Amino acid sequence: MKRNRHAHNVLPNSLGELELTLLDVVWQMPDSDARTITAELSDERTVSLSTVQSTLERLVRKNLLERKKFSHAYRYRAIQSRSELLGNLLKDVIKLLHDGKAATILSSFVNVADRLDDNALDELEQLIQHKRKETGGNRE
């Protein structure tokens, strides 16, 4: 085996520019076909239908989109929602750099969360309560 010699990114779910843009379109308009997506795109950038098609295909291979044929065109739909993807990417990053101490994750998270308002903090507290019941008091 040993296919690690030229692996690029150590994060498994890496995304290109266009890939993310297309994901955004599909999230906003599920079950669109390549032509529709391309048209939607033209407002921001000009890309040929072919490019869009092969990029969508790559996203299918990456298990980010699924597609089904309707009459003569594939319609694409996201497998993960935006927030699910966010969660998975966060998980990847944490898996990569997390040193075993939960505190490390926590402080990173709170630092990141500059923009948390009071409502958000309320929600977080509720989630903590929920988590406490769920685990019923375990330790590492």
Add this chain to the structure above:
Amino acid sequence: MKRNRHAHNVLPNSLGELELTLLDVVWQMPDSDARTITAELSDERTVSLSTVQSTLERLVRKNLLERKKFSHAYRYRAIQSRSELLGNLLKDVIKLLHDGKAATILSSFVNVADRLDDNALDELEQLIQHKRKETGGNRE
């Protein structure tokens, strides 16, 4: 300008395999030179001194390492700690996919945090209290 046509990864701080490995060594043994680092590495994989040097240089260019000459060799040291890097990567991911609703981040975070034990939850609650005082009750 418009140099976006062939940009690879939409995450700015992408890391390669060897880069991460070298970072790990430098975190564990700060102020080592390339030779020492290479030697340390040989236990896990065999890489030439040149390769290690140019990879270290890339990490300096990426602002992850800094170096200073001691007599005739550069000694390398991390600019960001492991947990700082973790925090920055988390920030990048969130900036990329966060849809404006704090709840999205929060639920992602709690999903990620399978491994949070009671102590960690306590800590998180304290951080929330701290945050509340800091912001003094604002809303989005």
Add this chain to the structure above:
DNA sequence: CTAAAAACCGATTCTGAGTCGAAGTTTCAG
């Protein structure tokens, strides 16, 4: 059956990571 639309199939470019040897430079010991 046929024209249009879509899918499929390469080919090409660009970039970053990894790889390393060879040439150039610095340092220190004698």
Add this chain to the structure above:
DNA sequence: CTGAAACTTCGACTCAGAATCGGTTTTTAG
């Protein structure tokens, strides 16, 4: 002061993934 050892720099190359798109084949609806 000089030369060998150690280190840095430079350039060249491979590999892989993203983006790009034109041409060919397949599918479908009228």
